[in-house]
Amino acid sequence: MTELTKLTLAEARAKLAAKEITSVELTEAHLVAAKASDKLNAYVTLTPDVALKMAAASDARIEKGEAGPLEGIPLGVKDLFCTDGVRTTACSNILDDFTPTYESTVTANLWADGAVMLGKLNNDEFAMGSSNETSRFGPCINPWKASDSDADLVPGGSSGGSSTAVASHLALGATATDTGGSIRQPASFTGTVGMKPTYGRCSRWGTVAFASSLDQAGPITRTVRDAAIMLKSMAGHDEKDTTSVDIEVPDYEAALTGDIRGLKIGIPKEYRVEGMSDEIEKLWTQGIDWLKSAGAEIVDVSLPHTKYALPAYYIVAPAEASSNLARYDGVRYGLRVQGDDITDMYEKTRAEGFGDEVRRRVLIGTYVLSAGYYDAYYIKAQKIRTLIAQDFKQAYKKIDLLLTPTAPSPAFAIGEKVDDPLSMYLNDVFTVPVNLAGLPGISLPAGLSSNGLPLGLQLIGRTFDEDTLLRAADVLEEAAGFSAEPSKWWTEA
Amino acid sequence: MSENKNLIEGATGFWEIVMGLEIHAQVASNAKLFSGAPTEFGAEQNSQVSLVDAALPGMLPVINEECVQQAVRTGLGLGAEIHLRSVFDRKNYFYPDLPQGYQISQFKDPIVGEGEIEIDLKDGSVKRVGIERLHLEQDAGKSVHDQHPSMSFVDLNRSGVALMEIVSKPDMRCAEEAQAYVKKIRSILRYLGTCDGNMEEGSLRADVNVSVRRPGEDLGTRCEIKNVNSIRFIGQAIEYEARRQIDVLEDGGSIDQETRLFDPRAGETRSMRSKEEAHDYRYFPDPDLLPLVIKQELVDKLRAELPELPDEKKARFVREYSLSPYDAGVLVSEKASCDFFEAVADGRDAKLAANWVTGEFFGALNKAGLQIESSPVSAKQLGDLINLISDDTISGRIAKEVFEIMFETGDDPAKIVEEKGLQQVTDLGAIEAAIDEIIAANPDKVAQAKEKPKMAGWFVGQVMKSTGGKANPKSVNELLAKKLGL
Numbered sequence: 001m002t003e004l005t006k007l008t009l010a011e012a013r014a015k016l017a018a019k020e021i022t023s024v025e026l027t028e029a030h031l032v033a034a035k036a037s038d039k040l041n042a043y044v045t046l047t048p049d050v051a052l053k054m055a056a057a058s059d060a061r062i063e064k065g066e067a068g069p070l071e072g073i074p075l076g077v078k079d080l081f082c083t084d085g086v087r088t089t090a091c092s093n094i095l096d097d098f099t100p101t102y103e104s105t106v107t108a109n110l111w112a113d114g115a116v117m118l119g120k121l122n123n124d125e126f127a128m129g130s131s132n133e134t135s136r137f138g139p140c141i142n143p144w145k146a147s148d149s150d151a152d153l154v155p156g157g158s159s160g161g162s163s164t165a166v167a168s169h170l171a172l173g174a175t176a177t178d179t180g181g182s183i184r185q186p187a188s189f190t191g192t193v194g195m196k197p198t199y200g201r202c203s204r205w206g207t208v209a210f211a212s213s214l215d216q217a218g219p220i221t222r223t224v225r226d227a228a229i230m231l232k233s234m235a236g237h238d239e240k241d242t243t244s245v246d247i248e249v250p251d252y253e254a255a256l257t258g259d260i261r262g263l264k265i266g267i268p269k270e271y272r273v274e275g276m277s278d279e280i281e282k283l284w285t286q287g288i289d290w291l292k293s294a295g296a297e298i299v300d301v302s303l304p305h306t307k308y309a310l311p312a313y314y315i316v317a318p319a320e321a322s323s324n325l326a327r328y329d330g331v332r333y334g335l336r337v338q339g340d341d342i343t344d345m346y347e348k349t350r351a352e353g354f355g356d357e358v359r360r361r362v363l364i365g366t367y368v369l370s371a372g373y374y375d376a377y378y379i380k381a382q383k384i385r386t387l388i389a390q391d392f393k394q395a396y397k398k399i400d401l402l403l404t405p406t407a408p409s410p411a412f413a414i415g416e417k418v419d420d421p422l423s424m425y426l427n428d429v430f431t432v433p434v435n436l437a438g439l440p441g442i443s444l445p446a447g448l449s450s451n452g453l454p455l456g457l458q459l460i461g462r463t464f465d466e467d468t469l470l471r472a473a474d475v476l477e478e479a480a481g482f483s484a485e486p487s488k489w490w491t492e493a
Numbered sequence: 494m495s496e497n498k499n500l501i502e503g504a505t506g507f508w509e510i511v512m513g514l515e516i517h518a519q520v521a522s523n524a525k526l527f528s529g530a531p532t533e534f535g536a537e538q539n540s541q542v543s544l545v546d547a548a549l550p551g552m553l554p555v556i557n558e559e560c561v562q563q564a565v566r567t568g569l570g571l572g573a574e575i576h577l578r579s580v581f582d583r584k585n586y587f588y589p590d591l592p593q594g595y596q597i598s599q600f601k602d603p604i605v606g607e608g609e610i611e612i613d614l615k616d617g618s619v620k621r622v623g624i625e626r627l628h629l630e631q632d633a634g635k636s637v638h639d640q641h642p643s644m645s646f647v648d649l650n651r652s653g654v655a656l657m658e659i660v661s662k663p664d665m666r667c668a669e670e671a672q673a674y675v676k677k678i679r680s681i682l683r684y685l686g687t688c689d690g691n692m693e694e695g696s697l698r699a700d701v702n703v704s705v706r707r708p709g710e711d712l713g714t715r716c717e718i719k720n721v722n723s724i725r726f727i728g729q730a731i732e733y734e735a736r737r738q739i740d741v742l743e744d745g746g747s748i749d750q751e752t753r754l755f756d757p758r759a760g761e762t763r764s765m766r767s768k769e770e771a772h773d774y775r776y777f778p779d780p781d782l783l784p785l786v787i788k789q790e791l792v793d794k795l796r797a798e799l800p801e802l803p804d805e806k807k808a809r810f811v812r813e814y815s816l817s818p819y820d821a822g823v824l825v826s827e828k829a830s831c832d833f834f835e836a837v838a839d840g841r842d843a844k845l846a847a848n849w850v851t852g853e854f855f856g857a858l859n860k861a862g863l864q865i866e867s868s869p870v871s872a873k874q875l876g877d878l879i880n881l882i883s884d885d886t887i888s889g890r891i892a893k894e895v896f897e898i899m900f901e902t903g904d905d906p907a908k909i910v911e912e913k914g915l916q917q918v919t920d921l922g923a924i925e926a927a928i929d930e931i932i933a934a935n936p937d938k939v940a941q942a943k944e945k946p947k948m949a950g951w952f953v954g955q956v957m958k959s960t961g962g963k964a965n966p967k968s969v970n971e972l973l974a975k976k977l978g979l
Contacts, residue, residue, distance in 0.1 A: 082551045095550070102544060104551060206551040212780035241553050242783060320780050323583050326594020327548040331647065342645075346587055369585070369775035378777060 004029035005169040009073055009226035012172055016062060016072045023062070023072025026172075027055035027116050030074045034118060034170045039490040042164040044079050044137045045087050046119035054116040061114065070233050071114030076171035078162050079120040080127055081107045081217075082206040086117075090208040091135035092125045094328045094353025096335040104206025105238045106175060106217045113233040118171055121161030125355045126325065127182055127210040130427040132160025133418050134357040142190060142411050143168040143486040147452035153411040156186030156427075162220045163190040167486060173221040173230050177207060179214045180313055181407075181431025184443035187220055188406035188456025191445040191484060193473070194220045195227040198464045199438035200245035203238030209324040211317040212243075214435045224444060224474040228252035231466065247464060255467035256474040261295030263472060266399035270306035271430055273408065280405050280455065283447050287403055287457045290479035291472070299399050303391040308384045309433040314425060315368050315381035316436070321358075322365025328353060360421065389437040396462050401472050404430050406443040406456035430458060440466045442473045445482040454484065499667035500708060503739045508705045510735045511712055512671050513625075513663035516678055517656050518688040519632070519696040520563045526631050526655035527554030527597060534694050538637075538648040546653040548592035553781050556581075560655040561787065563687040564604050564629050565795050567657055570685045570802055571624050571678075573608025575792050579628075581782045585775040589647050590634035598658075600776045603628035604785065610681065611804060612673040613822050622674050623662030632656050657688070663702065663712070668731040672724050675699055676826065680803050683828040698722045703734045705742065713738070714748040718762055721755050730755040734762045806831060814843035823851050829865045830855075836872035841879050849879060853893060857900045869903040870896070878906040891915050891962055918964045921972065924956065927964070928976055931955045939977065946979050 004026050007015065015021045031048050051074060058072035082088045082100035089095040103111070111117070122140040124132050131154035132140040142155040143164060155164040159176035163186035166174050176183040178196035187194025195218045202217040209215060219230035232253065237246040267288060272281075292298055330336035330349030337352050339345035354362065368377035395402065407427055417424045434441040440463075443456040457476065461469030500507040525532055528545035545552045568575050582600040605627035611619050634652035638645050659678060665671045679697055682688040690697050699722075704715035718734060721727050733755075738748050752771070753762040778784075801809070803825040810821035824834045824847065833854075838846035854875060858868060878896060881887045887895060887910055898909050910916060918924060931952060932939055942948035949970075956969045973979075 088550070090550070098550070100549070100551075102549075204551070205553050208550045209781075240555060242555055243781065319777060323585050323595055323775070323777070326585060326587065327550075327592060329587060329589075329594060331589045332547055332592060333549070342589060366775065369777055371773045371775075374775075374777070 005033050007172070008223050009172040009221060009229055010223065012073060013070070013229070017067065019062065023055040023058040023074075023116060024052060026072060027051050027074045027118070030118055030169075030171055033168070034165070036491050037168060037170050040141045040143060040164050040168055040170075041138055042122055042140055042161045042168065042170055043076065043119045044089070044091065044122050044135075044161065047086055047117055050086065051116050051118050054111070058114050058116060068112065068114030069229070070110060072116060073114070073172050074116040074118045075110060075230075076118050076121045076162060076165040076174040077107055078123050078159055078174065078176050080123060080177050080208045081175055082208065083107060083117065083120065086120065088120065088208070089136065090126045091123050091137055092328075092353065092355070092358065093136045094335050094350070095333075098334050100206070102206060105203035105240065106207065106234045108206075109236060110175070110230075110233050115233070121159075121165055121174055123161055124158035124182075125358050126208065126321070127158035127177055127179055127215075128321070128357050128361055129157040130181065130185055130424050131412075131414075131417065132157040132186070133414065134355050136355065139414050140164050141414070141490070143490065144190060144411060144453055145486070145489065149413075149451075151413040153453070154189065154414055156189035156407075156411065158182040159186045159194075159220060163187055163192050163194065166190070166192045166220050166222055168490070173219055173226055175217060175234065176220045177210075177215055177217050178431075178435065179210050179216075179317060180435050181428040183218045183220060184431050184441055184456070184458055185407045185427055187443040188445070188458075189411040189454065191454030191482065191486075192220050192222055193224055193227045193445070193477070194218070194443045194456075195231055195470075196434065196441050197231060197235060197466055198245075198440045199435075200243055201235045201249075201440070201464065201466070203236070203241040203244045205238055205240040211320040212324060213320060214313075214317055216435070224442070224470060224477045225253060225256060227442065227473075228256060228470045245464070250467055252466060252470050255471045257471060258475060258478070259295075260291065260472050260475045263296045263401065263468070264299050264399040265291050265296045265472070266299050266301035266395050266402045268301050268303045268306065268395070268402055268404060270303050271404045273429060276405075276408055279449050280408060283455050283457065284403070284405050287446055287476065287480075290476055291403065294475045294479060296472070301395045301399060301402070303388075303395060303433070305384060305387045305391050306433055309388055309436055310425060310429055312381040312384040312388070313428070313432040313436060314364070315377050316385060318361040318365035319369050319378050320365070322362045322369065325354075325358070325362055357421075385436045388433055392433075392437045392439060392460075400462070400468055402460040404458045404460065406430060406458040410449040410451075410453035410455055434460050439463060440469050442469055444473050444477050444480070446476070446480040447482065448484060454482070499669075501735060501739065503743050505743050507708060508735075508739050509708045510666060510731065511663050511704050511706060511715075512665040512731065513702045514661045514665070514671060514674060515700040515702070516659040516675065517698050517700070518567075518659060518678075518682055518690070520560045520629075520655035520657055521686060521688055522557060522559045522563060522655055524557050524559070525653040526557055526560050526629060528653050530653065532654050534696075536650055538646075539650065542649040542652065546592065546649055548594070554597060554779070556782065556785060557655065560629060561604070561785065562791070562795060563655075564627060564657055565787065565792055566685050566799065567659075567682065567687045568605030568608065568627055569792070569796050569799055570681045570687070571605070571608040571610055571627065571659070573624050573627065574606035575787075576602065576604055576606055577787050577789060577792070578602065579604040579785045581629075581779045581785065582776045583779045586772045588633065588636075589645065590636045590649070590652065592634070592649060592652055596631050596633065597779055597782070598630035599628035602784075610674075610677055612670065612677045613826075614669060614673055617819065620670060622664045622670075625660040625662050627657055627659045630656050630658055668728040671701065671731055672728050675724055675727060677803070680826055680828060684800055684802050686800070692722050692724070695722060699727060701727060701730060701734075703731055703738070704748070705735055705738045713742075714750050716748065716751055716753050716762075718753050718755050719765060726755055726757050729757070729760055730762055733760060737762065803831075810843075810847075814838070814847065816844065816847050820847050820851055823855075827865070833865055833872045837876045837879065839876070841876060842883060845879055845882070846876075849875060853896050857896070861900075869901075870899050874899060874905055881906055881910060885917055885965065886910065887915055887917050888962070888966060891917065915963060918960050921968060924960070924964050924968050924972055927956050927959050928952070928969070928972055931959065932976060942977050942979070949973055949977060949979060952977070
């Protein structure tokens, strides 16, 4: 790791602005690190030419005094975001070598603010998974290893490439998406900060859809401040996405005052789930103490419908996915496997193009929307969704934020849960309710497990109140003082 | 008890046909329902396709406000309830010309609810037909099967074009009613400017739901005849289908609920898919689109801006122009005819204008097999012709001759009258001279006329003949009466 890849995004920004370093130097350092990281399998497409061209342009703008807010900052992009002229696959075979002629709004916003694209990052196929093991490019590997085992661990999912790249210093930050926890859970597994903004804060245009009513883009970074900086550039109303909300994007960095005195933090009793490990329990209590010490008031609250969130999520998300993925039919782009007739072509193409997890969810989604089952599953799940949103609304009458663990466990081994979908789905138990209610949530590293793996705490905010959320996260980050780094085993021969 | 006068006689007694129609009308708009791509008919294949229409990854629909307004206008024109909140759903099925794998439509909460229109029947009666709903939806693309020996091609120009589906109540009882209903809907859409109503180009097509029953009994099982694209075919399809169903039932069979296609060449309907083969469309609210909310003020504004619709126009023509309800009905049934008539009648004797438009003009068009848009005689020219009658330049009889020449040559009436010297002779001296000559040459007829005044008609004919028809008939009559001492 060179000195340049050790920098946080904010630090790099300052050095670039002060012309102590150039974007080309910074970008090259990250490209070198990325090229030496094959064992992690974080990048599925590295774009050094694009990166260096963008970096040179950034340097020219800095020279001319025309620097944007993210000028010259090299970032990784989850392969779910369409990138103009750069292969975009959602890590699925069905997209084959699909190369968009358009740029997603979120990444276009980043480039417009001066950021540099290093390449495309691994993820679970169509963002369906919690371990990044369903990717067509093979699993992405967590840079962290347990102190008691040499086994390769999952980096969480679906944004495993993003969390790995940031944790391993292969990028200063990365875009990610979160449908049921896909930003926050991988952040928790890799000791990084993962921020899922309010549904509607970032445009979904040009991002491959998984479940439209839940999908939301956000950053994975190494610090809360970096998340604030990146989110500011990613967010904003987009006329091309009518679910994006037309309200001003505040200066999130300015919200990081370090002062949370008087803030009321709710502790939801339903998140004390059965079988939760002592160390998670302990970390949560520690988080409560830190916030209390910083002057926040702790309030016990109830979110009574929490236990229905996961089942409701696993009806709504697959239902939408089954329809969203219907366009991958072999007719216009991506993979086509010829068949005897059109139906045969569809069947062969989709059988070969989709992996097991995607097929499982398409089948579940098709089933729950079918005549005779729609009311019992889809409608009921939507009702639960409304109740869950009401739970939060009630709670927020008394409090400003909620504090919970991010995930029920630290990172687990590759292959450990791959044949046990239900246990895999349980990873999202603390993150899914946030998506169902459309709220902003952030995971930040708060400690290490007994075997030396990072553990995250989650803060959940009010709709479009990312300012308060980031302010408290910044304080919590400061209190936790998490400074552990994974050993650089992947660069060894 | 049924009051239906249109019962059909089968081998075992009388049957009643019950019909409801779903009309798919392409919204007149420059852009598609959820994308900015153009909608012009006849463009080169796949030249009007946006990223959204081709369903590329990450593309999202954005509602076209103009299409929404057109649907509201149409709803108002159908006297229907406008729903200020409506929801777009996805109708899921796989087909190569459906790029998204679903059609965005409105299933549970359409933009327009119940309404009612009046249809005019040939016997002069008026019947009310209920409208169940109107909703907005996307059209699919087109599969092309004749370009390659083993492959089909897809043209996505139509993909995403906005359609209004107008669903009637099952209020129609014979083919004539169904045809009159489609004509009336088409006429209303054209007056509103919300659909061009062009059935040949597919801008308007109908699905006809047909069932039969014994008078007074419950509704029978229906069959849906898909995509019938002319008013004549609608009549033929219904006649065939009703007879088919009656034959099946009278043979002791039962009707299977199914979707059928009308084959215009064979003049019959054929089974397309049975109820068992019917798709499970897995409708659910489209999560890419928020519910469509429109303001009452917009509805009020659009209502205030509505043009005069055929029924109102007809009533006004009867009231203001003293036209017969029949003539008025003929004139308003097609917007193009009505526009033509109003241009001709403007500033002239409306009754005379109506007679000319519905008589000579429509007669000539029909005979020539021409549409009003391609008429060789313009409204202005026909108006000029009427002016020549009104100012006594020519008689009505001569005017008919002039009109025939106009229709053949497209020339202005004044030019024809001038060139052919057809001006009416109003010079009393000239008429008198002609009369004197005839009287002098026919003393026997003069004697007869004194005995039998009706003989005067013979003299009128002779005078007109000798003046080439140009003598003013009124002057001829007056002078003759005087000369013959009648």
